[in-house]
Amino acid sequence: MKLTSSQQAEVLVHALPYIQKYYKKIIVVKYGGNAMINEELKRAVMGDIVLMSLIGIQVVLVHGGGPEITDMLARVGKKTEFIDGLRVTDEETAEIVQMVLAGKINKNLVNLIQNTGGKAIGLSGMDGHLIEAKVKDERLGLVGDITNINVEPILDVLDKGYIPVISTVGCDKEGRSYNINADIAASIIAGKLKAESFISMTDIKGILRDKDDPNSLISKIYVSDTPQLMSEGIISGGMIPKIQYCTEAIRMGVNRAFIIDGRVPHSILIETLTDEGIGTMFLRG
Numbered sequence: 001m002k003l004t005s006s007q008q009a010e011v012l013v014h015a016l017p018y019i020q021k022y023y024k025k026i027i028v029v030k031y032g033g034n035a036m037i038n039e040e041l042k043r044a045v046m047g048d049i050v051l052m053s054l055i056g057i058q059v060v061l062v063h064g065g066g067p068e069i070t071d072m073l074a075r076v077g078k079k080t081e082f083i084d085g086l087r088v089t090d091e092e093t094a095e096i097v098q099m100v101l102a103g104k105i106n107k108n109l110v111n112l113i114q115n116t117g118g119k120a121i122g123l124s125g126m127d128g129h130l131i132e133a134k135v136k137d138e139r140l141g142l143v144g145d146i147t148n149i150n151v152e153p154i155l156d157v158l159d160k161g162y163i164p165v166i167s168t169v170g171c172d173k174e175g176r177s178y179n180i181n182a183d184i185a186a187s188i189i190a191g192k193l194k195a196e197s198f199i200s201m202t203d204i205k206g207i208l209r210d211k212d213d214p215n216s217l218i219s220k221i222y223v224s225d226t227p228q229l230m231s232e233g234i235i236s237g238g239m240i241p242k243i244q245y246c247t248e249a250i251r252m253g254v255n256r257a258f259i260i261d262g263r264v265p266h267s268i269l270i271e272t273l274t275d276e277g278i279g280t281m282f283l284r285g
Helices: 005-022 039-054 066-075 091-115 152-159 182-193 223-231 239-251 267-273
Strands: 026-031 058-063 120-124 131-135 144-149 163-167 169-171 177-179 197-202 220-222 256-261 280-283
Touching: 005 267, 026 039, 026 182, 039 058, 039 091, 039 163, 039 267, 058 091, 058 152, 058 182, 066 091, 091 120, 091 163, 091 169, 091 177, 120 152, 144 182, 152 163, 152 182, 182 197, 182 239, 197 239, 197 267, 220 223, 223 239, 223 280, 239 256, 239 280, 256 267
Parallel strands: 026 058, 026 197, 058 163, 120 163, 131 169, 197 256, 220 280
Antiparallel strands: 131 144, 169 177, 256 280
16 A cells, blocks of 8 residues: 555654654664564665664664574584574684674674665674673583673774674684574674664564463563463463563663564564554553
């Protein structure tokens, strides 16, 4: 459906309060899931991020890349093993993780943003010791537990008018590289930056009161209510850690956190620049 000129103008007018609200504010976006695999969705997401940047929002993009890492490991004949949802990472796997995340995926996203009219600079967690880490669990090998986030490189990139695109490869003071969970890294980065918002793109609509009813979306949850929702089984399984990362970001100073469906085109814009929103918002309280 094509909008008339007056309808287009009305959309812009309705977006104005949100543009003013987020102007010069930092929004951290954790990018992953199907929106990262589907090329059409990927272009739409990068276009949304460029638009947000052009209207004065300071977007920080943090990305994962699990499926591509698994694919590359399979190509070299290396078996993938997971413990508690985390990839067991020996030295060879750590090298491949670094190559795929900081090399292929990161530079492809930077290139896509620039081809869409934006300005981006790729960073890995090793650059400027952005993400410092230690061994999380000996059983997992070089899977990192974050010990410090140095936000200075991120702020430098933002100050120059560029979009930081961050791959979550960490390091320690001896120079060893670590595989870092992107959800954890993104939430802590958002907290350290005292971001206005933290947005986690997933493959679900948000938190459903009834998992079998797509119309039972809970649009707003206060952090203090999450233990009750977990005890009731409304928040369960793989959603528990994502909720924990959102609540941790808020405890660290982020004003609000969102879990949104990255499979919906322009979901970031719908969530940040419209009255309706599209996912579940987490608030302090």
